[in-house]
Amino acid sequence: MTATAHPGSAPPPERLPPAPRPPWDLWDLEPARLPAAARAIVSTLLPGRPHPVRRRPTPRLTPTRLDGGDLQALATAAPSGRATIDDAVRMLHLGGKSTPDLLRRRLDDPQIAPDAVVAVTCHSEAAAVLAVCDARGIAVVPFGGGTSVVGGVDPEPGRHRAVIALDLAPTAALLDLDETSLLASFGAGTTGPQAEEQLGARGYTLGHFPQSFAHASLGGYAATRSSGQASRGYGRFDDLVHALRIATPAGDLDLGRAPASAAGPDLRELFLGSEGALGVITEVTVRIRPVPGATAYGSWTFRDFAAGSAALREATQRGIRPTVLRLSDETETRVNAAMGGHLTRLRGCLAIATFEGADAAAADRTRADLDRIFAAHGGRSRGEDPARSWERGRFAAPALRDTLLDSGVLAETLETAATWTQLPRLREGVTDALTATLGAGGTKPVVLCHVSHVYPAGASLYFTVVAALTDDPVAQWQSAKDAASRAIGEARGTITHHHAVGRDHRPYLEGEVGALGVDILRAVKGVVDPHGIMNPGVLVAAETA
DSSP states (O other), X not given: OOBOSSTTOSOOOOBOOOOOOOOTTOSSSSOOOOOHHHHHHHHHHOSSOOXXXXXXXXXXXXXXXXXXXXXXXHHHHOTTSEEEOOHHHHGGGSOOOSHHHHHHHHHOSSBOOOSEEEEOSSHHHHHXXXXXXXXXXXXXXXXXXXXXXXXXXXXXXXXXXXXXXXXXXXXXXXXXEETXXXXXXXXXXXXXXXXXXXXXXXXXXXXXXXXXXXXXXXXXXXXXXXXXXXXXXXXXXXXXXXXXXXXXXXXXXXEOOSSXXXXXXXXXXXXXXXXXXXXXXXXXXXXXXXXXXXXXXXXXXXXXXXXXXXXXXXXXXXXXXXXXXXXXXXXXXXXXXXXXXXXXTOOSEEEEEEEEESSHHHHHHHHHHHHHHHHHTTOEEOOSHHXXXXXXXXXXXXHHHHXXXXXXXXXXXXXXXXXXXXXXXXXXXXXHXXXXXXXXXXXXXXXXXXXXXXXXXXXXXXXXXXXXXXXXXXXXXXXXXXXHHHHHXXXXXXXXXXXXXXXXXXXXXXXXXXXXXXXXXHHHHHHHOTTOOBSTTSSSXXXXX
């Protein structure tokens, strides 16, 4: 791949080997081992009889509803990819990786599976597959890394006779690199690690590191409005998107040609966050930066969450931009201290930050600016170790859920955001809702919270809850999630800051955007997807007739 100032003038891209997919019933490639401190916490949650939910052998899948003619037409549409009804492949496309998803993989029999998996290697193949499915009444679920935690990639056909998973992993490629404009174009199935490897070899970075980084795809980032852990320094993923190429049942779209435009409403915004309900994002052009020359680290403790939040707010409103900036509440600080071992003396609320710069002096200047504001709010510097410890383990937490289920413990997360004014009420309301619903059986859950992303006007709150599983764990979490979602609405928070809507949050979307807002989404879908084949039930309710 050579640098080019004009997209399309580079040599043909070299396709990257598809990234390995985790097993059908795990978040990661193998089960995680519980640290000793986690085992101690688990023992306090299970004073009575535990209800472990064990992994099981290879599942039985629902049979395919496609006939030979369907499969031949799909294979012809994607000649460089493949169309298969092989259970070993369908098993890897059962849906996302929320705790309810993982529970159903262990409890349900048979497993609801896509009727086929169709892998495509490029935009034209994706468009051709959509045309076949539209003509034959087959629903399509675009599938990138499969890391949705809100029911965004479930194989649901809606009113159609069958459903396929459209596997975008073979589109992984660096399609173009414009070093003059600092833009890079990728196939939508390119994973975060693949993108960073390709860019890093040329001295660049995208800088987008969500907790799902190991497996999530760039197309998925765009389709869900992902927000990475370094969002304070690099921005959310929608801030990084320069252009999108999209295939829809009604035709193709190439959106984004200039750094800014007044040519009507920005149509990219219709597809950022659309979760495959309007079409398939096949190519993404993103803004990139040179790899930073140095990284510095810092951590502070505050007497309570209010003091820490005030410090973060002032720093953000003054324009200080660490790369990562997070604040844990008292409970999360204590739990992380126990998990980290060397942090056991920390009290209050822990804030951690990382700082990137062209050189060490630049990174240190930003750290010093932040330190002055934090000190004025009573923040006490704790050195670099807590921030470095967080960075080492920042992608590990989701995999612990698998092992905790084996022990009879539910661990799940949810997130939201609100203005600084509303943030205390939001935190209190969600914490109370989770504690009340999950503590109804007599054992008190552990509810953790941290500020994960900050803005001048407000911040995102990320909750982690750990509780003893009941004998109906799916209903247990659904009840808690409903209570928390209602508390979010009452506190005027957003139903999702970065996990997206999927099917799980759809019942609460109208409360945020209004009935007219939902009608607008449905009208757009009616234009680009007139027969409703695209990811039925995501964003808007699927048609039933």
